[in-house]
Amino acid sequence: MTTRIETDRLVIRSFVSDDGPHWVELVSSQEVRRFLPASAPPSLERFATVLADRTAMEAEIGYSMWAVDERATGAFVGQCGIRPIDEGNGPEVDLAYHFVPAAWGKGYATEAATAVLDHGLYVLRLERIIAVVVPENTGSWRVIEKAGMRYVGEVDYYGMAGLKLYEAERSWWVTNPQPRRPFRG
Numbered sequence: 001m002t003t004r005i006e007t008d009r010l011v012i013r014s015f016v017s018d019d020g021p022h023w024v025e026l027v028s029s030q031e032v033r034r035f036l037p038a039s040a041p042p043s044l045e046r047f048a049t050v051l052a053d054r055t056a057m058e059a060e061i062g063y064s065m066w067a068v069d070e071r072a073t074g075a076f077v078g079q080c081g082i083r084p085i086d087e088g089n090g091p092e093v094d095l096a097y098h099f100v101p102a103a104w105g106k107g108y109a110t111e112a113a114t115a116v117l118d119h120g121l122y123v124l125r126l127e128r129i130i131a132v133v134v135p136e137n138t139g140s141w142r143v144i145e146k147a148g149m150r151y152v153g154e155v156d157y158y159g160m161a162g163l164k165l166y167e168a169e170r171s172w173w174v175t176n177p178q179p180r181r182p183f184r185g
């Protein structure tokens, strides 16, 4: 199965093999990596494994990390998606997003995160999606709050202590600040 979600300015879609160089560039950026847990060095070989894992996860549970393109230009600008937290261990489902620095400051992360929450809660019918963030990553928790998630407290995940934990539940979450659709809880 594949996924395609369109927003005003973005297309959120399943990764394909042609995305390799863009993904490697994204996750090689020191600016992007600054607040992220350590991971295997990015390479096209690594991308092949990542793509296979994401494709298999999407086939099995209906979601994964997705590529994000700018609609106006078709350019790859980042990735956003949901997956079982802690490298697939779960059981919580975790929202994540990483954008190329050239695309920062345009509201893209908020737009993508909101659309992915909407898809996860209302299309996939998940009850709850969480997000965890390093407290110093101000931009990220601003995105989370603008996407209408609620602060819960501190939590340890991905081998990192004292992360800020946020949640969105289908019972109360609506797209924020202006609902784009009627509440469908």
Ligand SMILES: CC(C)(COP(=O)(O)OP(=O)(O)OC[C@H]1O[C@@H](n2cnc3c(N)ncnc32)[C@H](O)[C@@H]1OP(=O)(O)O)[C@@H](O)C(=O)NCCC(=O)NCCS
Pocket: 031, 032, 033, 035, 036, 097, 098, 099, 100, 103, 104, 105, 106, 107, 108, 109, 110, 111, 132, 133, 134, 137, 138, 139, 140, 142, 143, 146
């Ligand atoms: C965090 C990240 C996704 C933000 O992307 P973005 O597209 O610039 O975010 P938005 O434009 O939607 O910004 C949302 C809000 O956060 C604010 N913001 C963004 N970056 C910020 C920063 N570094 N410091 C303070 N505020 C920031 C914006 O001003 C905006 O608030 P406003 O509308 O009130 O002005 C991006 O910086 C990124 O990809 N970082 C690297 C990967 C990462 O850390 N991902 C999150 C892991 S939990």
